[in-house]
Amino acid sequence: MSSRDEILSRLRGAGRVPEALPDVPLFDENLPPALDQFKTALARMGGQWVDAPADGLDAWLAQRFANAKVICSAVPETAGTLQVHTVTDPRSLENVDVGIVRARFAVAETGSVWLSEAEYGVNALGYLAQHLVVLLDPAVILPNLHHAYRQAAFSQARYCALVTGPSATADIEGVLIRGAQGVRTLTVVGMRGDFLGVGGGVA
């Protein structure tokens, strides 16, 4: 018998009495305003919120990341110095200083933004870059994870992540460190706009 069949038959023979699957409510009564809650939760997780910059995204980027050499863009709002759709090997993103993406939606309760291969263009952009800038339309913030997990996007994406602030660790004496293995900072820019998808590249 194959291991597969052996495991399945042992599980079926374990003698457990079937139990029912409960319904999961959405728990969406008396929720605070989504944008406010999102900002608070994001800050708690070490992310930064920025309102749409008055003099444009490029000017803001130039000021915020003055020393950045490689700015890799996956959004139509800025060209950066490198456009992600020209990238074919994720490993070549090793030297990216700043990555720029647009989130499909966000979750107020946890301060998370939702990103998949369509938003990243190349998934590694969200992790190999030193800093990540995420554009978010304030109109697409869902109240909590129950709402989020009912989005069809989860079952369509090959890979997707709820990203909540920058990478972090507290593995040495419980000291909180932002910027563990992934990005060192995460900034969410509240900017209206549609998710257009970047196309091309190795997603």
Add this chain to the structure above:
Amino acid sequence: MANDIFTDKKVDHVKGSRQFIADEPHIAFHDKRLWTLRDLRDKEAHGIAEWEQLRELASAIKSHTLTHLADYLEEFERNATANGVTVHWAKDAAEHNRIVHEILSARGVDTLVKSKSMLTEECNMRPYLQDRGMTVVETDLGERIQQLDDEPPSHIVVPAVHKLAKDVAEVFAETIGTDRSNADPHYLAEGMRQDTRPYFIKAGAGMTGCNFAVAETGTVVTCTNEGNADLSGNVPPLYIASIGIEKLIPKMEHLGVFIRMLSRSALGSPITQYTSHFRAPRAGGESHFILVDNGRSERLAMDDFWYSLKCIRCGACMNTCPVYRRSGGLSYGGVYAGPIGAIINPTFDLKKYSALPFASTLNGSCSNVCPVKINIHEQIYKWRQIVVEQGQVSFVKKESMKLAGKVLADPKRYRAWSSGAGKAMASLPRAFLYNPFNAWGKQRELPEPPGQTFHQWYAANRKPEQET
């Protein structure tokens, strides 16, 4: 002691904890750090009105899934395969390791970057691959510290929590060449980041464990903070996930319940920095999912212990446990320490782990914090009965328990022991509580004996109708 995990040698929890306790700064920090996590957990739980309802739901969803596990595994396999993932089945650790090695060697991969996975620890995979010429790099900071120090993780969420920064400075100075005299956690974490990054670029394959596997979509979910799971899964061309078969849940919508509680229970944060969903390979990439039994199907057949398969590995029971906090994870001599380890490890090897069910005060705190409502302390108590029945209890323990049993079963004799309190406390309870099997007692003293027992007070103040 640490390296005895994969031998048959009987674990001596007391001896192990004695080594840990010997160093005051370590135990003080350990105790405090874990209690802080427990405190943070409480604040988060209290901040959610429906917390208890979520626990009920999580427990019920797990009960349902475990009682239909074969069906959900087949559904998961079907969907993952349709998504372009290769699905493997491993009945034990040896088969798991063999599969991983075959996948890697068939593609000429010699370097594997991996995210923390208790299942691969359970399978002792790293040494297996290293013996066959592969470089395996742990990329979670705590797990990397433990790898470089040649120790297993001492906690399932914070693997190096038993070490102080100066210990890490020593380990890193020896292995990755940081400055021995600099024990600043920021400096050390940065040193590890710089050392590890090139491996992500160089590695032919990346591997992660699995927090949840969704049958409906064939998705593997990982919950991590450092970004290392997503680097492992998205940078190298080949991705492998090791999945304990108990990690199945039916649908995406059920994730909401578990994700809301996992990090809150573990670290007191509303969510991990990354909650990642691996469904299909990247365009041009390759994905393999390995479904691993390794004792789980046998545990499902154990009437008293199958609930332990609901565990989502949040570590809350460890953080709240007075014995764990004061004896350190390595003293448990198994892959899983603390209260959950005291239940799971004996299902692997009762003889080896017969001491663990006694490493508990049975205060019930573990069961109270468990997000999936596992009756941990009751299962620990069950194990004690089995251990005693099967004669796995050593002579001294047996004798002291027999004595205690006799005394506690006989009110007259109990009163004889406990009146004249000072004398009795000096003999029976000390011998009983502070015998070498109760590591917890090592660091505690009994309160001053009261001048009068309750029974004496009662006798003096009330005229008893009749002697009981």
